[in-house]
Every structure is written in C-alpha cells, then in structure tokens.
Amino acid sequence: MARAAGVSESTVSRTLRDPTLVAEATRQRILAAVAATGYVPSYAARALASGRADVIGVLVPSVTNHVFTDVLEGIYSGIEGTGFDIQHGNTRYQPELEEGLLRVFLSQRPAGMIIAGVDQTDTSRRLLADAQCPVVQIMDIGPEPVDMMVGFSHEAAAHAATRHLVDAGYRNVAFLGAQMDPRTLRRFAGYRAALSEAGMFDAGRVETTADPSSVTAGAALFARLADRCPEVDAVFCNNDDLALGVLFEALRRGFDVPDRLGLCGFNDFEFAAASEPGITSVRTNRREMGRRAVELLLGRLDGTDPAARVVDLGFEVVARRSTAGRAAMPA
Amino acid sequence: MARAAGVSESTVSRTLRDPTLVAEATRQRILAAVAATGYVPSYAARALASGRADVIGVLVPSVTNHVFTDVLEGIYSGIEGTGFDIQHGNTRYQPELEEGLLRVFLSQRPAGMIIAGVDQTDTSRRLLADAQCPVVQIMDIGPEPVDMMVGFSHEAAAHAATRHLVDAGYRNVAFLGAQMDPRTLRRFAGYRAALSEAGMFDAGRVETTADPSSVTAGAALFARLADRCPEVDAVFCNNDDLALGVLFEALRRGFDVPDRLGLCGFNDFEFAAASEPGITSVRTNRREMGRRAVELLLGRLDGTDPAARVVDLGFEVVARRSTAGRAAMPA
DNA sequence: GTGAAAGCGCTAACAG
C-alpha cells in the first residue's frame, strides 16, 4: 500500500488518521492509491499499536424487547459522527452470560462500557470496576454506581402508576408481570407499597409468568386472573405488551375499559397512544437515556468530570382513557 | 502475567486458548494467577497475531423494527457456544451509512458477514465481494447473491396475501405502506400484480408514508384512506404495526372487521394472533433466517460448501378472523 | 512534511 503510493507507511497512516498532517499532493496520491487498491486498514493492528479501540461496548438483556431497542436507538444516535463504534452484546437476562460477554468485551479494551441494570454479579461488578474505561449503568438507578448511572426509579414509577389507578376510583387493583427480572420486581414493590398505603393490597390479585412479556401473555394472564378474582376492577401491567393483551381479552369478555376495568401499562410504547381506548402508561425517556449514557461516556473521555454520577431521568404517568372509568363515579 | 504464574508467555496463551495443551498442574497455577490478577487478554493483539477475529459482522437497517430484532435473536442463538462474537451495526436504512459501516467492519477482518437486503450500493457490493470472508445476505432473495443468501420473496408473499383477500370476497383492496424501503416496494409490486390479475387494481387505493412503520401511522394512513376512498372494503398492510393501527381506527369509526373491512398484515408479529379479532398476516421465519445465516457462515468456515447459495425460506399466509368477512357472503 | 525505527501484546512454528 505504502509502496503503491510511493510513500512510507507512516505517511499513509497519518493520511488516514488525520489528513491535515500531510501535504495536499501527497494526500491526493495516497487517497487515490487507497481507492484503487481497495485497501482497508486492520482494526486489530491499529488498536494494538495505538492502545485505543474507539469501541463502546453495550450490554443489554434482550434485543427483542422494545424497551432496550429504544435505548439502543438513543445510543446509536448519540454515537453518530463521533468516530466511535458500538459493540453490542445480548445477555439474555442471564447473569452468567453477562459475565462472559463482559470478559469478551473488556478484552477489546473498549473506550467505554454501557450496561443495563444495576444488578450485576459480584464478579461482573469487579470486572467493570477494574476496567480501564468509564462505565455507565442504564435503565435503573441505585445507591452504588460502579461508575456512572442514568435511569429512573422503577419502584417510584410503579408507585405513581398504581396511585393513579387508586385516585381514578378503582378499588381492587391487580398486578400482571412477566419476565420477572430485577426491574420488574422493583415495579412490583412500588405497586405493593402504593396499595398497602391505601389499605388495598391483596396478594391474591397478582398474576405473573417468567416468560418474556408479550401481548399473548397479557391476555392469558388476565384470563386467569379474571376467572380467579372476578372482583378485580383495574390492572397494572408491568409492560404495555401485557396491557394490550389485557385490552383484547377484556374485549372478548365484554368488559368495558375503562368502566368495568381500569388498565394501566408501563413504558408508554408507541401503540399505547394509538389504541382504542388509549392505554394509560408510564413514559420513560429511553432514547434520551441512551443519548445521555453516551454523553456521560464521551464527557469522561474528554476529561470532563460529570456534574453527577447518577442521573435520574424520571418518568411520567400518561393518563389516557383506559383509566378514566371510576373517577366520576360515586366511590 | 506470565511472570506471576512463573511460566512463559506461550504457556499462558495456550492455557487460555486450549487448556488441554497444558499440564494439569501448570494450568491450575496459570488459571489461579489469571483470576488473581484479573488478567484479560487483549483481543486486538490476539486478532493481529493469529490473523483471525472470531467476529461475525451483522448489518441491519434498524434495531427497533421487530422484523430485524427477531432475526438478530436467531443469529444470537445460532452463534451461542461457537466461540464467535457478533459485531452488530445499524445502517438506519441509509446506503451511505451502510457503506461506511461496512468499511469499519471489514477493517476488523471478520470471520463472516451477515447483511440485510439485496440492494447494496455498487461500492458495498464490491467491498463485500472482495472481503476475505463468507457473506450472507438475509431478509430477501434475488438472482445475484454476493456470496450466499437466505430469505424469501417479498413479492410472492404479498401476492399471496392479496390473493387471499380477493379469495375471501373483498373487492376493493387497498395498500398501506410505511418506510418504503426496497422490500416494501417489492411487496407493493406483489400486491399490484395480484390485483391486476384479478382486474381489481386501482392506483388510488394506496396510502403510504416514508416514516417508519407504527401503529400510529397505520391509524393515520387508514383514516386518510377511508376518507378518500369510502368504497375500500379491505386493506393489505405492509406491516402488522400498520394493521393494528387500522384495527383501532376501524373500531373508532364503527367499521366491523371483518364484515365491513377485511384486514391483512405482514410479518405475523406476536400480537396478530392475540388481538381481537385475530389479524391475518404473512408468517416469515425470521428467527430461522438468522439461524440459517449463521449456519451457512459456519459451514463455509468449516470448509463445507453449501448445498445451495440461495436459501428460500418461504412464507405462509396465516388466515385469521380479520379476513373472514366476505367469504360466506354472496359476491 | 516525511521517513526510520521501535514496539503494541499476543500467536505460531520450532526446538528441546
């Protein structure tokens, strides 16, 4: 390659890394030769020689759950034009897999790591803490960031959503959950706390599955719940998928939403606003979360120390017709 | 590291690559030292020294569209336990971005590449053809694979779905499309051909948007269509998202599905079976597609030549209640 | 503005 352009290796290297370091004419000649030969520099050699990888590792538990794909979107858009690449791994909700992937990723000496959740194994935490790169935990917040965090409190969000159902006049509020990962469990805790405070908690009105969240699962869980607890007049779903399934199952059973049944989902997926009736949900700023995670990482790499190590992006209960039912009615 | 265990570099290397090459005692000592020091080998150095990367590059146009996340699931599950890693890029439906990412990926000398679609730019095709690794194009099939292909004919699938609507007794069948990527256009061609053959094609009954597919978009497109063409009695949607939006909009307008309006989606997303009524859709084997792509790649790397360079996974029109309307009625 | 030389941290023969 260097020979093809009649210059030394170093000049080619310079041209490719920072064209301004090279004289116009030389640059032209080199770029022409690169185009002609279809030369593509070796990433491994560059990484080894420079000691930098320009890769940001991203570890999430699922690639099919919209919750994470939205965050990924945010990360991709935040990274665009920065010269960094994303290396993306799928931990499939398995801590051991996460640990393994973490090792693989760290062996690439990434410029930074973004990892979902705050519930890593001890080993994973240590690997992250020892990593010679900034780390951002996303999706959740907690008291002990490995390094930085950007997320929101799932417990507080679920508490607010449940409270909204109570305020809307519903009295027998059930909980539907899937996957049962740590964030789901924290949402359940929020639900439970809100109902306990209102003196309305009933452990029987809970239906869950370890399967992934889906519309089908929502319908099935609600069918079981409705058969078992006919007195239930509202459902808080751990995910909008489930809520949509409940909506369809309610339709099949002739339960009016929101009159006979109040319905609240979580995550405010796009369809929640478009459905009929609209489904009340909890909006979380997932794209923003991805962008901020990248921002924190890049900031640290620039030497800027972040204002805060833990960024709480908050949430918002978006009330729609699915919970409009009992508000106007006599209690 | 080698020093910490009191052995030579090569022995450490061997232990980490293939523990059986090393004596039990030595291995123990080395592994202990690795654990104690938290040593993680440099990926770049290994890749450079061995000339292999053990990375499979995957390029898809979107990480939020379920169509691609399903394929990714298949790829991840196919790769599991093989020792290969996935490097995943997001081309955002932009050919120039695809080209750029392709360069980045190839500079890592991947063991293989999986890339969505058959419509790469000339430059991208050349890069792929020149790449020193097997390449699988997925999602679609066509006459000229760069190397290998696994997918199905979008035109044939849309043709069959449209034909199903006609056979069900619908006469004024509209088309709703979003994103308008090459595969969408091919589906439109299939729709058009099927209706033309039946003498029912009307260019006015088409409503599209360049925005990504979504439930909201489906509702909006149908609202526009229904206002403009009240005679429409069935809709073929380019994606199930859109179909769900149509279902909700039909509900708002008091159009019975399937009596007043036949509805057919595409992709057979999970919710199509769970909705009320169930939405007729076209099932495509996306997870299988991902798995087969990995299989083809690994096969080639093993030296096995594939039986066929182009694998057609086919499709299946899954008839549900949303298209049960006019069948029993007099035409 | 450009070239020469010295590695980056591993792997891959080849001995022993």
Add this chain to the structure above:
DNA sequence: CTGTTAGCGCTTTCAC
C-alpha cells in the same frame, strides 16, 4: 508439555 524466536500491521516518537 514447555520455552524461544519471530513476527502480525499498524502507530508513534524522533530525526531530518
């Protein structure tokens, strides 16, 4: 089974 010896293809001082 283990150590030794060369690089892999770049980047990076340091001269010129």
